[in-house]
Amino acid sequence: MVPPNALSVTxxxxxxxxxxxxxxxxxxxxxxxxxxxxxVLFTLVAIFAPFIAHFDPTKMDxxxxxxxxxxxxxxLGTDSYGRDVFSRIVFGARVSLFxxxxxxxxxxxxxxxxxxxxxxxxxxxDSVIMRIMDGMYAxxxxxxxxxxxxxxxxxxxxxxxxxxxxxxxxxxRIVRGQVLAVKQEEFIEVTRSLGAGDFxxxxxxxxPNCSGPIIVYGTMGIAGAIISEAALSFLGxxxxxxxxxxxxxxxxxxxxxxxxxxxxxxxxxxxxxSVLGFNLFGDGLRDALDPKTRV
Amino acid sequence: MLxxxxxxxxxxxxxxxxxxxxxxxxxxxxxxxxASVLLGxxxxxxxxxxxxxxxxxxDSVFVQFIKYLNDLIHFNLGQxxxxxxxxxxxxxxxxxxxxxxxxxxxxxALLVSIPAGVxxxxxxxxxxDYLFTVTSLFGISIPVFWLGLMLVLLFSVTLGWLPATGMAxxxxxxxxxxxxxxxxxxxxSTIPMANFSRITRASMLEVMNQDYITAAKAKGVxxxxxxxxxxxxxxxxxxxTVAGMEVSSLLGGAVLTETIFSWPGMGQLIVxxxxxxxxxxxxxxxIFLAVLYVLINLAVDILYKVVNPKISYDTKGGK
Numbered sequence: 001m002v003p004p005n006a007l008s009v010t011x012x013x014x015x016x017x018x019x020x021x022x023x024x025x026x027x028x029x030x031x032x033x034x035x036x037x038x039x040v041l042f043t044l045v046a047i048f049a050p051f052i053a054h055f056d057p058t059k060m061d062x063x064x065x066x067x068x069x070x071x072x073x074x075x076l077g078t079d080s081y082g083r084d085v086f087s088r089i090v091f092g093a094r095v096s097l098f099x100x101x102x103x104x105x106x107x108x109x110x111x112x113x114x115x116x117x118x119x120x121x122x123x124x125x126d127s128v129i130m131r132i133m134d135g136m137y138a139x140x141x142x143x144x145x146x147x148x149x150x151x152x153x154x155x156x157x158x159x160x161x162x163x164x165x166x167x168x169x170x171x172x173r174i175v176r177g178q179v180l181a182v183k184q185e186e187f188i189e190v191t192r193s194l195g196a197g198d199f200x201x202x203x204x205x206x207x208p209n210c211s212g213p214i215i216v217y218g219t220m221g222i223a224g225a226i227i228s229e230a231a232l233s234f235l236g237x238x239x240x241x242x243x244x245x246x247x248x249x250x251x252x253x254x255x256x257x258x259x260x261x262x263x264x265x266x267x268x269x270x271x272x273x274s275v276l277g278f279n280l281f282g283d284g285l286r287d288a289l290d291p292k293t294r295v
Numbered sequence: 296m297l298x299x300x301x302x303x304x305x306x307x308x309x310x311x312x313x314x315x316x317x318x319x320x321x322x323x324x325x326x327x328x329x330a331s332v333l334l335g336x337x338x339x340x341x342x343x344x345x346x347x348x349x350x351x352x353x354d355s356v357f358v359q360f361i362k363y364l365n366d367l368i369h370f371n372l373g374q375x376x377x378x379x380x381x382x383x384x385x386x387x388x389x390x391x392x393x394x395x396x397x398x399x400x401x402x403x404a405l406l407v408s409i410p411a412g413v414x415x416x417x418x419x420x421x422x423x424d425y426l427f428t429v430t431s432l433f434g435i436s437i438p439v440f441w442l443g444l445m446l447v448l449l450f451s452v453t454l455g456w457l458p459a460t461g462m463a464x465x466x467x468x469x470x471x472x473x474x475x476x477x478x479x480x481x482x483x484s485t486i487p488m489a490n491f492s493r494i495t496r497a498s499m500l501e502v503m504n505q506d507y508i509t510a511a512k513a514k515g516v517x518x519x520x521x522x523x524x525x526x527x528x529x530x531x532x533x534x535x536t537v538a539g540m541e542v543s544s545l546l547g548g549a550v551l552t553e554t555i556f557s558w559p560g561m562g563q564l565i566v567x568x569x570x571x572x573x574x575x576x577x578x579x580x581x582i583f584l585a586v587l588y589v590l591i592n593l594a595v596d597i598l599y600k601v602v603n604p605k606i607s608y609d610t611k612g613g614k
Contacts, residue, residue, distance in 0.1 A: 031429065135313030138585040140547030143565070147581055150569050151324045227438050231551055234440050235566060250441060261448050268441030276436035283432065 025288035032284020038277025046093040053087035058242040066260045077262045079252060081242075085263055088244035089270050095245045096226045096274060099159050103225035104218050106164025111171020112214065116202050118172065119179025130176070133169040141166050145228050149237040159238045163228045167221055174217055178210035185209075212289040219282035223275045230271045246271045299600060303593055312364075314585045319363055322578050323356070334376065372579030377571040382579035385564060390583075392462060393560030396552070397545045399480035404488040404541075409534070412495025416503060417522055427496070434489030439548050443482040443555035450478060460557040479556040483548050487541045494537045498530040505529075532602060539595030546584050 026032055045052060054073065061082035069077040069085075076086040118129040136144065148162035182188065183206070191205055232238035233247025241248050246267050253263025330346040331338060346352075351359050366373070372382035415427035451459035457478055463471035502508065503526050511521050550562035557563065561580055568576035 031432075131309050131313055132317075134310050135317055137543075138310065138314050138588045139317070139581065140543045140550075140584065140588070142547040143550060143581060143584065146550070146565070146569070147318075147321055147577065150574065150577060151321055223436065227436075230438055231440060234551075235554065235569075237569070250444070254444060257444060257448055258452050261452075264441070264444050264448070268438060268445065271438050271441060272436055275438070276432065279432050279436050 022288050026284055029284045029287060031280050032288070035277045035280025035282075035284060038273060039281055042093055042274045042277060043097060045090055046097045049090045049094055053084070053090040055084035055087040057083060057087040057091040057244045059083060060242075066256060068260070069262050069266075076266045077260065079249070079260075079263050080256055083242075085249070085266060088249050089246065089267055092244045092246045092249060092267070092270065093274070095156065095239055095243070096229060096271070097222075099156070099163065099229040100222035100225040100278070102160035103163035103167060103228075104221040106160055107167025107221065108171050108214065108218055110164070111168040112175050112207070112210075114168065115172035115175025116179055116207065119176040120183065120198070120202055120206065126176075129172065133172050136166075136169045139166075141224070142228060142231055145232060146235065146237060149232055154237055154240050156239060159229055159232060162232070163225045166228070167225070170217065170221070171214070174213050175210055178213055179206055182206050182209045216282055216286045216289065219278055219285055223278035223282065226271065226275050226278070296600070300597060303596060307589065307593060310589055311586065314582065314589065315364060315367055316360075318578055318582050318585075319360055322574060367582070372582070373575040375568075375573055375576045377568065377573040378576070382576050385576060386561065386580055386583050389559060389561045389564045392558060393546075393549055393553070393562065395476070396479055396483060396558055396560060397542075397549055399476055400483035400545060400548075401487060401541075403480055403484040404491055407484075408488045408490075408492035409495050412492040413499055413522065413527060415492070416496045416499035417518075419500060427492070431489040431493050434485045434492075437485060439482055439485060440551045440555055442485060443478070443552055446478050446482060447555070460555075462558055479552050479558050482555070483545065483552045486544050486548055490537060490541055490544070491534065495530065495534055498533040499526055502526050502530045532599065535595060535599055535602065539592045542591045543588050546588065 054075075061078075064072065064074075064078050064082035065080055067074050067078040067082075069075065071077065074084050074086065076084075076089065079085055079088070114129050114133070118126045139147070144166040145162045148165060149158060152158040152162060188201065188205060191201060196205070229238055229245065230247035230250065233245040234251045236248075236251065239245035239248055241252065249267035250264055250271075253260065253267060257264055330343045330352060334342055334346060351362050354362070370383060372386070374380070375382050375385060378385055411427060415424045418424055447459045450457045458471075458475050459478075461475060463475045503522075508521060508525055511525050512518075516525075546562075549560060550565055552558065553560045553562035554566050561584065565577055565580050568574075568580070
């Protein structure tokens with residue numbers, strides 16, 4: 001006689017085994033591990049910024065302007081206002097990570113809901129939503145963000161909103177594609193016949209089965225959002241000085257490229273490394289989730 | 296084939312309509328009175344009133360939208376305040392420069408990425424493949440505006456080999472034209488280069504696992520011939536699709552690259568217009584680029600059909 005809970009026990013074991021396999025695949029991928037280390041390091045820097053930075057990132061001292069790296073205790077030198085570049089980059093990590101995660105959450109939330117509705121209900125609802133997404137796709141990503149910023153005005157919240165909205169079409173397309181595939185599965189029909197409502201089906205049964213691609217794109221999306229924030233701030237549309245952001249440090253350093261190239265060099269390096277970290281990790285996640293689709 | 300093209304053209308109408316609607320909605324989101332925002336804080340009340348009339352802001356939103364669509368159909372993108380010229384004239388002045396830059400970047404990207412992708416795929420798992428994966432991720436992760444500045448620092452400021460900014464005028468000769476073009480087009484080529492090579496590698500890997508490749512190898516066909524004739528030719532279709540989509544990132548990247556190198560193209564026009572608060576120019580340029588993207592992708596779809604006539608677009612809800 002099989003005990004009544006035996007079925008759920010084996011199911012739980014199987015799930016655990018699958019998770020172990022996924023983690024093993026992820027952690028044997030050297031590039032993914034390097035990516036994860038970079039991501040963790042940047043996150044720690046962002047969280048503990050006040051303890052890591054020795055100087056106030058916004059404190060100006062004209063007598064101390066454009067110092068080379070290492071002079072007067074300024075690890076990465078100073079900018080044209082005499083502000084410590086290292087401290088500004090450390091505090092800039094907060095902005096970049098906050099915008100990166102925030103934009104993906106905003107874009108993801110809207111995109112996932114639209115994708116679920118579009119894929120699940122089909123018909124004219126699907127046509128209308130997908131035509132709008134096609135229309136949004138016609139705008140180069142950064143240009144859509146630029147236009148939204150000119151309308152919304154600068155500031156942290158608006159940067160997150162603008163980049164988030166620009167992310168919506170990609171999320172909705174990915175989720176829609178997944179929903180179309182999952183919808184065909186037998187268990188959906190069974191659950192429905194057991195009396196599950198649409199809301200229950202969508203969020204309890206379909207969405208969890210779409211999580212893989214969402215996580216992969218979300219990770220890569222953070223990388224994209226970090227670059228976009230830097231680009232917007234570089235163009236003077238994003239985070240406004242004196243608040244530090246990697247993009248506006250780069251912008252301000254641009255005028256001193258000949259005399260103090262370190263300002264541009266290090267702020268850009270921070271953007272590049274953090275973006276690389278998220279991309280490496282995202283790439284590894286994709287390989288681990290589905291080894292067949294290795295790109 | 297003609298039926299296919301006509302069908303695609305009809306499909307284009309709702310997309311273009313939505314593109315126009317998106318731009319219309321976004322520009323109507325500008326807080327406050329668009330007329331006073333457009334004219335700036337120094338504008339007199341009579342100027343604001345005249346502009347309100349001219350923009351039709353006293354009409355209902357629906358009437359405004361219909362008028363806006365009517366203008367678009369007649370290629371009327373409005374009049375710039377800062378430049379005192381029709382927006383379309385401004386765009387057509389700058390657009391050829393953007394075209395030169397994006398074309399060169401596209402060419403450099405293809406020249407490097409396709410051989411790299413093919414080599415990586417045929418030597419899967421080797422150190423070359425590993426190096427390839429890392430390099431292509433570098434390419435995706437590097438911010439073009441930073442890369443541009445670093446190239447200027449190295450090749451213009453330090454070595455003095457290439458000019459830092461600007462575009463050669465017609466009197467400067469071919470050499471000046473090319474030297475001015477090198478840094479911006481190399482900068483702009485990085486993202487499409489990385490994306491192309493990744494997709495080339497992936498689609499080559501898929502094709503090289505097919506039975507007919509094994510059969511060709513078994514028949515004793517030379518390795519090079521198998522790769523190029525049987526492999527690469529069949530891997531081309533996905534590469535073509537990505538090429539169409541890549542136009543979008545090229546145009547977006549052009550905005551930043553042109554700003555770095557003071558390249559007198561559309562990207563620089565947009566950034567200048569934003570700084571001058573000339574929203575009519577921004578609006579016109581953005582819609583111009585979006586329509587361009589839609590038309591290029593239509594061309595890619597048609598080309599796709601020519602390369603691979605078996606492809607059907609009739610399946611409903613396809614990707």
